[in-house]
Amino acid sequence: MNIAILGAGSRGANVYGGALSRMPDVKISAVCDIDKNRAVSAAERFGVGRENCFFDENAFFEAGVIGDGLVIASMDRDHYRQVVKAIDAGYKKILLEKPVSHRLEEVEEIVKTAKERGVDILVAHVLRYTGFYKTVREIIKAGKIGEVMAINHQENVGYWHFAHSFTRGNWRDSETSAPILLAKTCHDFDLIYWFAESAKCVSVSSYGELSHFKRDRAPEGCAERCLDGCAYFETCPFSVKKLYLDKRTPLGWGMLQAVGKNNPTAQEKLDSLKNPENPYGRCVYFCDNDVADHQIVAMQFDNDVTATLTMTAFSEKCYRRIHIMGTKGELIGCDYDNYLTLNTFGKPRGPFGGASKRVRIKSPLKSGHLGGDDGLCRVFCNVINGEPVDKELLTTVDVTLESHKIIFFAEKARKTGKTQLL
Template sequence: MGKLKIAIIGAGVRGTHVYAPYILENTSLCEIVAVAETKKGRRDLFSKVYNIKEELIFESAEDFFKEDKISDAVIISTNDDRHYNLTKLALEKGYNVLLETPMANSLDGLVNLKEISKIHDDKVFMICNSYRYTVFFNKLKEIIESKELGNLVNIEYNNSIGYTNYIHKYVRGNWRNSSDTSPLILSESCHDMDILLYLTGKKCKKISSFGNLKHFNSNSFRLSLSENCYLCSEEEFCPYSCKKSYLENESIYNHAVHIKPTKENLDTILKEGPYGRCVYRCDNNVVDNMVCIMEFDNNITATFNLSAFTKDHNRNIRLMFTNGEVAGSFNEGEIKIKKFLEKQERILKLENNSSGTLNVLNKFINSIKENINLEKNVKESFDSNVLAFAAEYSRVSEEVVYVEEFLKGAIDITKEIENTLAY
């Protein structure tokens, strides 16, 4: 097989600033030949930067899939609510597919997509569970399997979302309302559910969850505040001010606010657009804090904490074994190993820790070239998504959820719906 031809479906932040640059840097392996994007500004910018032919620029994914097969593979990097339908179209059209997480934003869509992937098992279908492909979590897996600290007993795992990251995505941004996209535990933390399943090496038996939208709601709004940060008398003292988030910081998220995020452009759009709204006057409903307690088949227990109320975005983990413990910080790329019978702790400093997505892309491209089936990746992603749905059901219902029974019920309901629609 020669150079792989790839189409980008969704030229947002991930499509334009994560996946596409990698392809541009590896032109001996692959090339971008087409793009589908609903927003004209993003579409035009992407086409210009990546030199896409005019006849291969599409205003929608549906227009792209109406055409005869254009590329060897598609990367689907749209909002969560489009993942199921677009992946179904892509597989049925004969494309290899790399899909952003989550697999689907509904349980029935998730169940159906797994079955559809079995029908089209001659194609490479991979979900971008990027943390599984990082040096950090692979080193933790290596330590667990080595048994040098005995058997794994318990895990404490924290996803510290970071307040600026949270308010950008989940208060003002595209993932703010679960009715339109996904619950927080799925959109933000299906990666984390995947990591817990990966490290334990077993299925989760049961899960109990608690969480709510404690702070970023209308109850926190005061009469001294304003609907927009630019009109607010307390803006200078507010950590959630859009000016502090976007004008005082340069980040990849500025590209979500404006396709050309100069200070002048940002200043103009923040005065009128959704990213300038007061965080207490948005139409968000996803939780800003959540805790999960889990028990796995091998009697390992785990707690998972998801919170908006941290300064930095990071993932921290502690593993407790029968003969020692391990603590690690993802951002710092550091793992501390403490054996019970040794006074001195061992510290591992990891390099190239942030390359998870690039490793996923490498695996995806190599799997296509070598015709490797990735059914295991689909199953792993499916299980992590099911666990996220079970966690959300537990939170809402205030029940302990037995995951296998929960999944069986979902499959039965999906079959009933399909049978009803068939008549």
């Protein structure tokens, strides 16, 4: 099976290229990236001939269909334009990075076109493909907590991930990428929508701001770039020292973005981050960022299920917490654990009169979005091959439309301070 990759960055080359090329029956047949170094390095890594290594999307699409499937892993604002071109070029199986588009009308148009033209588009909401969230869904489907009534979900982005991606990096500006709910928390809306077992969300309200990562929060003596003699270089948790230069950085995967290459040497990191043109060398309080660093959303679904979501930059780790409350019990979990707690009402055991049971997670993989990256790639290959797949899992573009829609209205609610009816 041949798969082409458009956008050979952290996701395209490292995650999807890596996972797909490890599968025995898959060959990466073409790569395209406007960054020549990235395109060439991915082509060499995956054994793609020079004739199928492109630096321009038009040239790539003019070459016709060069794969049984196409992965689109460019930046957020490229997705809509490129998926339209991919459908026109004749691709029938597409794995599209999230978000589909920053405009609701464009998401609707893609859903319609995909249906009319018989194109399968899987959106990379990778968490559905993890052992942890598949187990949550199975417990709900099995009726173990009765009818779902309420969901309380928390996305803890992690202070270091927020500093890298949403203050200094690619997703800092809602005008060039998307509001953080769409750029990051779309995974969580996909999960909430899945667990709510509803056809649609009907009402939404939201509050949140960019409160911390801005100029007026910079401490006295703070430099605009960490390596320009900042008084807090050694101690600030967000400094480039802690996030990129120290050996024990949590941001190994972010080096391609921050320094321009995977596994850079200490000197390469220093030289790159000293360069005044490198946005990742900036102090987190002196960036051109505008996305909220904490936000909450309250939702009501058409089956009366209510849900709340909290997104916050202010956590030590990058993880999610979920609490699903049903008529017969409740399910509580933290997605870096390999178990869920299932409390069943009315059983004469446990500290508060109920039965508390630990449910082990099947395949609790800890790498690549808890195993969701590999899981999605496997399902994408099944879809290309026409093999049977669990339809429950499929994050097709029409399913994504419903969860993206909640986000568009939540942003409107946050900006206007008014509850929105969908």
